[in-house]
Amino acid sequence: MTPHTFHDLPSLRRAVRRICAAHRLPSRTGGRLVRSVAEAAGAALGADGPVRLDAAEQTDPGGTTLLAVTLYAGQPPAPLSTARLPLPGRATPDGGLAWLLPLGEGPEPEPPASPPATRGGAPVQDRTEAETAEAHATQIAALEGDLAAALSRVETLTTELHRLKDELAETNSGVLALYVQLDERDEQLRRAHGQILRELEDALRPSPITVEGLEFAVHYEPADTDAPTGGDFYDWLCLPDGTVHITVVDALGHGVRSTRSALNVTHAVRTLALEGHPLESIVARTHDILAPFDPEIMATVLLARINPETGELRLANGSHPPALLLRADGTSDYLEIRGRGIGFPLPGSESVLEDTLHEGDLLVLYTDGLTESRRDPIEGEARLVKSARAHAGRPVDEIPGAVADDMHTVILHSDDTLALAVRRARRDAPRAGADATG
Incomplete structure (x- = not known):
């Protein structure tokens, strides 16, 4: 995958989900990866700095195929943290944060057609239903993670809004006080100017x-x-x-x-x-x-x-x-x-x-x-x-x-x-x- 640059969390999450789907990662692993990338990139995006995402397959010395997902922050306010992420990553020498995820050998072959197995006269359920439930649980967990991140962002923005309002009120108060001081000084100057002119004109008028x-x-x-x-x-x-x-x-x-x-x-x-x-x-x-x-x-x-x-x-x-x-x-x-x-x-x-x-x-x-x-x-x-x-x-x-x-x-x-x-x-x-x- 060619590295892409992102400026907001929604587009970054969508890109990570596309990577998970393209490489057929398990739903639980994919959900944790989405949450981890979003949490790691949150600070950089919150400071209006872009992030860059790279994904590529590679093979380790043991012959295992791995998916390497690397996150880079262009100008982060602090190094990308690996602490308390749902899916821990590791720091790279060039300042990025990488996740190495093992990939399977591809989809399992379909078994030959045979009569459905029975147990006590009832057909035995295959694994599709369980896997579907697990996938739904994973999606819910991922959405909950996204929701938590969004709520955290809203809380941060609310705090910032209150701070800006306080600063604006303080600035307005200072500007108003400055206007009052300037008006008082202008009035003093007008009075002094008028007094000087009166004295001058009185001196010019005949006794x-x-x-x-x-x-x-x-x-x-x-x-x-x-x-x-x-x-x-x-x-x-x-x-x-x-x-x-x-x-x-x-x-x-x-x-x-x-x-x-x-x-x-x-x-x-x-x-x-x-x-x-x-x-x-x-x-x-x-x-x-x-x-x-x-x-x-x-x-x-x-x-x-x-x-x-x-x-x-x-x-x-x-x-x-x-x-x-x-x-x-x-x-x-x-x-x-x-x-x-x-x-x-x-x-x-x-x-x-x-x-x-x-x-x-x-x-x-x-x-x-x-x-x-x-x-x-x-x-x-x-x-x-x-x-x-x-x-x-x-x-x-x-x-x-x-x-x-x-x-x-x-x-x-x-x-x-x-x-x-x-x-x-x-x-x-x-x-x-x-x-x-x-």
Whole structure:
């Protein structure tokens, strides 16, 4: 027989049974050989290693014909064991396990036909019935051996399954713990990042100014608390002639890039204001300065000039939401001015609006994040008037934050928000602090 390779027990058992039938081994011997080969090969096949089976007839020195059945394991986890096998074998020098089984001289000749023998008048039974019973017993023993091997295999697989489930549960627990740790670390990094950005942006925002007769306060709220930088910026300063200049900017986008654009706009406006350029020309000149260096810049701008002695108010606008003037008598006006912002076609303020800020009047400058949180600017402007009236009597440093809280009770459209309040103090009342709140 040419050696054959096997990867599972059923095919190996079938091959051994074919060998037993081909060489007419007795049923009992064949059954024991099947069980022995299966038990010897079980460990190697259980480790997913193939086995090789060889069968050949040979003659010993005494002239007896033997059947040599040899089992080889390709890469066994341990040498093939000969212990406690139903049919003991012997180890070969090349690492195999061999069984040498004597073979008969062939089938016995049939006796001549003769009348059946009788005993006490009854025919004597021949040996066929006994041999059949013995063959059945041998087959049952072989099947029982196969069943025992299968049950043993099932038990081994069950144990392995439980072990793998335990390892999988332990691995999943470890992975879950790792995810929790990574999420906690990510949250810590986001908070640290946000804190650094807040400190940096606070350093870039101008400090509050103190001007006799005017009270100032500001509130800024980023769209994303973990990324507090944005394009909503402001600037306020006292000009050489004593007037107060205020700039409110809303640069397109969010994050660091929009912060850079807003800073560029406020710095350019501050420079032009200090150089004495007319208010009506500053928006257009700022565009002319910045566009060559940043062709993609887009920003809306609102400029205010206030004379603290007379209350004279002058406004220029570049596509920005209008300022709200809430008068001491409770009336209010949106100070509308046509114009186009930085980066827009034909940038510049079409005119300068002039008005007067009387004692007790409140001027609210803001970005669209305050009035468009519900995606309806008209409705937002109406709510802003109502909120400003409700909080106008509070200390000025509380007004912008209180108004922002009212406006953001419902947020359908998240955006950076800036609210800046200027109130002309009453001469008969003590001047409120000029602190700005963030």
